[in-house]
Amino acid sequence: MKDEEKTHVQLCEEIKALRQRNAELENLVITYQERMEVGLREHEERFRQIIEDTEAGYFFIDRAGIFRQVNAAWLRLHGYSSADEILGKHFSITQVDTDFESAQRNVERSLAGAPIPSGEFTRRCKDGSIGYHTFTVRPVIKEGKVIGLEGFIIDTTERKRVADALRKRDHFIAQILDHAPFLVYIYDLEEQRNIYVNARSFSMLGYSPEEVTDFQANLFPTLIHPDDLPRVSAHGIHIQAAHDDEVLEIEYRIRHANGNWYVLHRWDTVFLRTRDGQVKQYAGTAIDITEVRRAEQALRESERKFRGLYTTMSEGVILHEILYDASGRAVDYCILDVNPKFEQLTGIPAEQALGKLASELYDTGVAPYLDVYAEVARTGKPTTFETYFSPMNKHFQISVFSPENGKFATIFTDISQRKRTELEVLRFNTELEQRVRQRTAQLDAANKELQSFVYAASHDLKAPLRGINSLASWIQTDYARIFDAKGREMLDLLVNRVKRMDRLIDGILYYSRIGRVYEPREKLDLNVLVQEVIDLLASPDHIHITVENTLPVIIAERTRILQVFQNLLSNAIKFLDKPQGTITIRCDEAGANWRFSVTDNGPGIDPKYHDKIFQIFQTLQPRDELESTGIGLSIVKKIVECYGGKIWVESELGNGSTFLFNFPKARNPTMNTMKA
Template sequence: MSAAMFHFDRDTFSTLFPFYMVVDRHGMLRHFGPSLHKMLPELQEHTLFETYFQFKNPIIPQGKAIDFEKLTDALLVIHVITQARTFLRGQFLKHHEEYLFVGSPWVSNIEELHEKKLDIADFAYHDSSVDMLNMLRSLEISNSDLKYMVHAISGQKKELQRDKEEIKKLSLVVSTNENGVVLSDLHGEIFWVNPSYLQMTGYVEEEVLGKTMYDLGVMEQTDKNTLQQMMIAFRKAEWFDCEVQHKHRDGGAFWARIKGQPVFDQLGKFIEYYTIIEDITPKKEMEDRLRESEQRLRTLILNLHDGVLLEDENRRILLVNQKFCTMFDIPVDPEYLIGADCSNSAQESKSHFKDSEGFVQRIEEILAQKETVIHEALELKDGRFFARSYIPIVIDKVHKGHLWAYQDITLERNFQENLNYEKEKYRRIIENMNIGLLEVDNEDNILLTNQRFCAMSGYTPEDLIGKKGVDVFLNEETRRLLTEKSELRKSKIADSYELEVTDSNGEDRVWLVSGGPNYDIKGAVIGSIGLHFDITETRNLERLREELLAKLEQQNRQLNEYAQIVSHDLKSPLRSIHSLITFIKEDNDQAFNSVTAQYFQLIQEKVEKMERLIQGILSYSRIDHTQYKTERINLNQLVQTVISIIEVPPHITIRVKRELPTLKGDAYRLQQVFLNLMTNAILYNDKAEGWVEIDFQEEPHQYTFSIRDNGKGIHEKDVKRIFKMFESLNPNDRSTGIGLTIVKKILDDMQESIYLESEPGVGSVFYFTLQKNGCRTT
């Protein structure tokens, strides 16, 4: 990565070079570091460099203009004019059109540092000036100690021998200590460690000796403030006890509790430092988990929909959530209530409750008993309901406080009241219905019955409750059925069935039962509920209806047979009469006058009409008794067959507008439809040049056919009459009044539709539908 990629803001740069200053090419101060300003409080921006500073190396005479360009990239010594013994040592670097000085004060001892109102925190961590001062101080102390030791060494030899044995014992104890133990000299360099420290950090002894605790333990995660406190305490030969993250040899970290204790000689002189390092990572992890758990619990409580108040044993508030404040109209943030005394809160809150004095007395009673209270209902003056719960807080058998929870149960209470009301309403409805209710458990024991069921069965509730239904009113045949139904209820299956029973009077009855499983609040089947309707009379009526239908069916069959016989017996004499009239006319053609011939012609026409009428009636009666056959029908062929059957007068033209489709259906019935509609169009055509047109329209699932003519037409008021039996709107000897009735019956049976559009004097159009995939039948 190129150095040109690094950019620093002023705060970051001040951390690295706290004694920097920036001047422009005219020698004007632009800005400077915080430590430099601390040492020189009088220093101000936008003033000349020469006001405060004078170069000592190189020497620049007073009054001579300073060429900062020539001073770059050289080691400089700058004298502070206002402080005789204060010098800055560093260098100037050109930065754009300005010149940046980076350096630090040049001091020779610690006392001089204090005179300049500076301390270690004012220097950058990488600045070696402080270390050099510490080394000088240590050297001075060492020289002094050396003189003292030379003077006193002879008198301490015997004492040294005794101490040697004690040190040996102490060393053995320290070596076996499970915590790390480090001994360092006045400069912080380690000269002895125990095995526990090596095991704890992963270092070997050779890597530790001669190093400082700073070198071995400090890492990016180490808290700088705590580290600074430890260093200050060390330099002042004071004890310290801190918790920091300590570096491990493999690059990891562990939490360490470091306790440092200075060691003094008999004269009270600081000679070394004794440090104990304890691995508290498990403790820290536990504390973190506890804090996380506490924070989650706190967040949960603060966001609960219930009002929560936590007090200590002296009734001082430890925790309260916003819901509690809202419920009791407390117009402050919950945080402001922490530490408040709750002794008088009941008196302040009692005005909300309907039984205000009882509210206070109950709280005092709960506090005196210190027993758990769950969901105690309280009614408020505004119609709301609260549920109060209380839990005493006990730790190690010592009472430590109280936890109160208030829940707004107004909706729940209203719901329960409405539920009870609805339950009572439906109970009254069921009581007044003509339906018997019976509730049983999973063993078929009767739990509940209504008055109607008792009336149906002839038993009283006392006769039924607690007994099994199969033992009271069921016969052997229905016992098996009811047992099967009970198993279905346990499988959560509901159904309806008929049950033959015997009432208390010994009469056989038939009940229609609609049964379903009964559940508890958890959804488990706890029995079944059956609704019973006495259908004995209905069953008797059905049996009577079936008997009547059988008789009607037999009579209908006999009538059809009679109609066939009668039609044959009627048609035979008619044919004979028709033949006789024909013979008479032929034999007496010259003897009859015109009137007599006309009468014979009328007789012959009436006989033919009667024959057609009998044939029409037979065709109509035969529709329901002819089996419906489904086959593929080419309607073009079917229409041509109809045209060949009917008598088409010379002045009438029949045309098929387009090729007709092929579909599935009953050929006989469709032929009857086309035959009667086309015959009807021909019979009532009064035009000199008449025509009948057959067409169709294709739709997604059906065809709509049309048979159009230019005949007389039909008035709108007569449209509904044309499909009735024997209705003929215009006198015509050839019309029987049955043809359109046959068409309507056939299409109705196939669930198809037929309708008419007509204009008198212009003509008529009959429309009817046929399904593509086969005609439907009823």
């Protein structure tokens, strides 16, 4: 019994001790929880303080995309002054319109636990400006559920601005280099190749920058002239020993892609060294001086030729320098150089002339022609003059020019013989003019006598013709019944020949007046004048005359031009032998002339008679078969030639004829002679 009581008491004490221990544990747990809560609050406060103090922008949005928390850095990066301006608003307020759909997809991916692609993103600030940033984001989980997203953004706007500026600068430099008029390159000595070549390589070498780079170590052996390769190799060794600010030059021949050799001139300098100070890369520029070297060679050749010409030319050449006094007035000139012909023309040895003052050399007191030479040396305007130089008793022609300021050169030749000849010619011309005047007076007298003779002859010849014609007409009238057919035929023949003789005398008289007697010239519209001729001729019905194109207006004597067209058209009508005859008139431009043509479809003219038909009294058919005086074309030829023109015929037997003549377009054509 006592043992049971003892056991019960022990149990009670143990239970009591356990309860006490449990109370202590509960107090300990409460104390720990309190401490944990205090620590958590302190941790949260420190975390919140870190978030507030960080330069990165912190944000928290809920699942609906509504801002629930942002830090001061976020507000500053977006241009807001207070969180109240942004909390409770959708994140789209910070998105650029064009990027919103992409931002929305990223939010949905992050809420689903998927990672967001890294990169640089845009943001829209309060003032509408655009900023750039990178960001990290993670889902916020509470009680096993995603309640939103939180993250940090790091501003990259300035970095992007600098990067863009660097890209623009690099692009600008690349543009400058690619459009530079010279080759730019960077050569790596370790890699034995060009690591940069600008676009000028294509025009200078015929290879693109990529092709030049692809040559690698084979560039020099492949393209550089074998004779120049040792110098180029030595140049590379010199570069390795060069100072940083030293520029080395070299010139060599290089083969273009087209196979031709070009000459390059290079300037190289150290571009990059290794850590131990060895030259790793050198940069350089090169220009194509092929044309310069060709020009220099041409100049040397020209100088050689000039020197040969200078020493062998038939004119004397002297180079001078003007001497001035203190006031700038030209007072003398010095002989600097002379060619061999100088000594021959002047009789002065070259060694005696060189370096001498002109006033002393020629012993004239004042330097000869100083004013003329000083003006040329001052203005640079060349001049030429002829002069008699009394110290040498010679005439000279002198051409003066200034090769540079203050200097002048003279090219001179002895024209004494020419002057003597000119005097002889002048004397001869004077005598000749006297003889011409005498001969002209004689010709004028002869012309007057000829004119009197022509008129007298025509009158004296026509008087008996009129008598014969009257007698023949009286016989035909009164004795026609007495004559038989043969007698009447002979009488008709007599009358026709009298008429022909009368026309022949008129033609001779008209022909003689051409070139001696003229009427005032006037403007003639040939369209009107030619139509008058056509109407006057009244061609038969089977002959059609047409003017193909518009004819010009010329200045000439109306009667003369009318006679030209009348004779040409009447001849065409007279000789036409076709049932349907055509005559065509046209005019074309022929340089300084009008070219007229009269074309018919008549019998044509054998080429051997083309010149004969223009001779006076020449006909191609017997006059009894076809009535003609043989003077019409002679009159046409003389009129055309008096106006400075020319007439000819183009024809073959059976193929018709074309008569052509030129007439000057000038308003006042020069006549050979048009004196009354």
